[in-house]
Amino acid sequence: MTRNVQALHLFNNFNRKIAYLSCLNSATGTLSEAKQAHAGALKAGLSTQPHVATKLLALYASHQCFTEADILLYSHPQPDLFSFTTLINASSKFKNFHRTLTLLVKMLSGRLFPDTHILPSTIKACAGLSALKLGHQLHGFGLATGLASDSLVESSLVHMYIKCSALKYAHNVFNRMAEPDVICGSALASGYAKKGDVSNATMVFDEMGKLGIEPNLVSWNGMIAGFNQSGHFLEAVLMFQRMHSDGIGCDGVSVSSVLAAVGDLEDVIIGVQVHGYAIRLGLRSDKYVVSSLVDMYGKCGCALETLRVFEEMEKKDVGACNALISSLSRNNMVDDALKTFRKYKGQGMELNVVSWTSMIACCSQHGKHPVALELFREMQIAGVKPNSVTIPSLLPACASIAALAHGKAAHCFSLKRGFTDDVYVCSALIDMYSSCGRIKAARQCFDRMPRRNLVCWNAMLGGYAMHGMIKEAINIFQLMQSSQQLPDLVSFTSLLSVCSQCGLVEVGQSYFNSMSKDYGIEARMEHYACMVSLLGRAGKLEEAYSLMNEMPFEPDACVWGALLSSCRVHHNMQLGEVAANRLFALEPKNPGNYILLSNIYAARGKWTEMDKVRDMMKRAGLKKNPGCSWIEVKNRVHMLLAGDKSHPQMAQILEKLNKLSMEMKKSGYLPDTDFVLQDVEEQEKEHILCGHSEKLAVVFGILNTSPGTALTVMKNLRICGDCHTAIKFISRIERREILVRDTNRFHHFKDGVCSCGDLW
DNA sequence: ATAGGGTTAG
Secondary structure, three states: OHHHHHHHHHHHHHHHHHHHHHHHHHOOOOHHHHHHHHHHHHHOOOOOOHHHHHHHHHHHHHOOOHHHHHHHHHOOOOOOHHHHHHHHHHHHHOOOHHHHHHHHHHHHHOOOOOOOOOHHHHHHHHHHOOOHHHHHHHHHHHHHHOHHHOHHHHHHHHHHHHHOOOHHHHHHHHHHOOOOOHHHHHHHHHHHHHHOOHHHHHHHHHHHHHOOOOOOHHHHHHHHHHHHHOOOHHHHHHHHHHHHHOOOOOOHHHHHHHHHHHHHHOOHHHHHHHHHHHHHOOOOOOHHHHHHHHHHHHHOOOHHHHHHHHHHOOOOOHHHHHHHHHHHHHOOOHHHHHHHHHHHHHOOOOOOHHHHHHHHHHHHHOOOHHHHHHHHHHHHHOOOOOOOOHHHHHHHHHHHOOOHHHHHHHHHHHHHHOOOOOHHHHHHHHHHHHHOOOHHHHHHHHHOOOOOOHHHHHHHHHHHHHOOOHHHHHHHHHHHHHOOOOOOHHHHHHHHHHHHHHOOHHHHHHHHHHHHHHHOOOOOHHHHHHHHHHHHHOOOHHHHHHHHHHOOOOOOHHHHHHHHHHHHHOOOHHHHHHHHHHHHHHOOOOHHHHHHHHHHHHHHOOHHHHHHHHHHHHHHHHOOOOHHHHHHHHHHHHHHHOOOOOOOOHHHHHHHHHHHHHHHHHOOOOOOHHHHHHHHHHHHHHHHHHOOHHHHHHHHHHOOOOHHHHHHHHHHHHHOOOHHHHHHOHHHHHHOOOOOOOOOOOHHHHHHHHOOOOOO
16 A cells, blocks of 8 residues: 555656656746746656756746846755856846856866857956957967867857957957858948058958948948048048949938037038938938938038927927937027927937036036036936036036036045046146145045046146146146147147246246247147237237248237237337237227227326227227226326326225215116236235235225126136135126137147136 | 947036
């Protein structure tokens, strides 16, 4: 009996196992099936059977349940190559590259070695992690074992090397392939194109035909996109044209890439042709094509066309909307950009990082600094994470209004998110700190950088120039040279500017000469402006003037302005008149020029000439400008003061000025920066030099001035390092439009040279 | 048991 029972039991058990195994083998579907099978295996005491464990493991792996799969692997009685293969391949397939490589290491430690099934997916993992070294080792392993000639291994090696931007190796493997295919060929060619290696890209592309592989649409598109991404815009367009003349039909991918290139070439004629072509191909609703069209027209300065293309789009896309915002920004239509942004945000469009960053950059670049800061805050409330592009878009806004607290916050944010290795982020931080009077903090950022490019060096050099720190500036320039970093136009602008501020005529001249002699950089307008200022401030006005006559191009308003300012400092009437007359022709509506001349006359006691200047202002349409009367009074006051700076009547004079400014305020007029600065400057200069920011603020307070002036005073405050007081002025600015001229142009020298009235 | 191509922000 007992035997029978035992037999029956065995029989039942056997049956259950058979049934279970057949059920397991057919379980290929859902995760719950896998779990049921696992439970069944445990119940039947089969879970440690190698075959069962391997099968379960594969089931879990196919559902990305790696923890469960791992448990099975670790409790596996004898993990075999097959178990590892399923798990490694699944990890690699689901882009879980870290796990892929961990499993590989575990496998190796168990003295199991990769075969043709495992090698490709582990190499793919190296590609995904840009682990060139390990990839290289696997390649070596493949060569040693003869697995490297497997076609799957070969192509995975090509792709891995491309992803690790080791194109030479990729090329080598490609050349040795027994059966090179289109995919590897196109990947290699476009890899070269993306890196900007035009000759190799073209070579690989052309050689594909010789190898009997016909390039397909993807190959062509890869070339066009690659050239576009590496800034070889002309090559991209030529490739598109070649494609066309070879009779190969293109698609939305080709069109969107080529349009991007056309935009950068600013060739609207080709742009319109491609536009027509896109319409014929029925690509009007392709979001990439529309985005590129919007961007292209924007870059070509056709704002209306940009709007039209966007409006024609039926279902508005975020990308296209972003392109529109940046296009409007590019064409100085800041309010329209903001309106667009608000409109689509209100309509519930899912704005992304690019949308927010574009908008912030737009505000930073167009003087709407507080708005930029506010947008940054709003962005985070909206749950959109700023990235390493957002930060350098925001920081210039912090720098411009000396918003140190905001700048610091952005710095902390960057540290937390690991953006501080980014050269753009660091350069912007350096600029922000030096603009906020924290030159030491700027230097710290600079010193901590793992890598530096020209922009970083220029930022640091510009910082020292802004602070008039000649020794440090020269030092950094020398460091730059010993670090094999070649200077550019901007570097010399800073150097010349700081020499000019410090009155180092010979040093400045030697830099100016070495620029073209040693570095092959031809001096541009801003460098001449610096030189004129350098010589002019030092009283060498004739030399400055003769330099202007030797210039290879016509001096612009900045250069003439530098001369006029110098003439004012040295009361040189003769050259002052020459400069002023040129400026009146170049920018007749700029009151600053009239004032400078009037000041020279005032210093020389030329009453009738002053009247003439006043008439000229009237003729220039500035007659209703209450500033005229302001200058009148002010200049006469200056005349009283001429020759004696510590005039006992100073207090009365200031009072008089104060009264006048009140009157002006009552009549609704806010004096322009230049008017007020002429008066404030003398006192300011002293306070700035002594670091008396409080007094500076008081002087400012006496004069009820415009936001523009507030901005300038703020700059001075932050140079003193008193950002606290500076921040107080932000509210003034928020209320009205800011008048900032030349914000983007000549960023480095505008502070030093354009306001040559010796502010700092 | 996979692999190559797209736009927009500094």
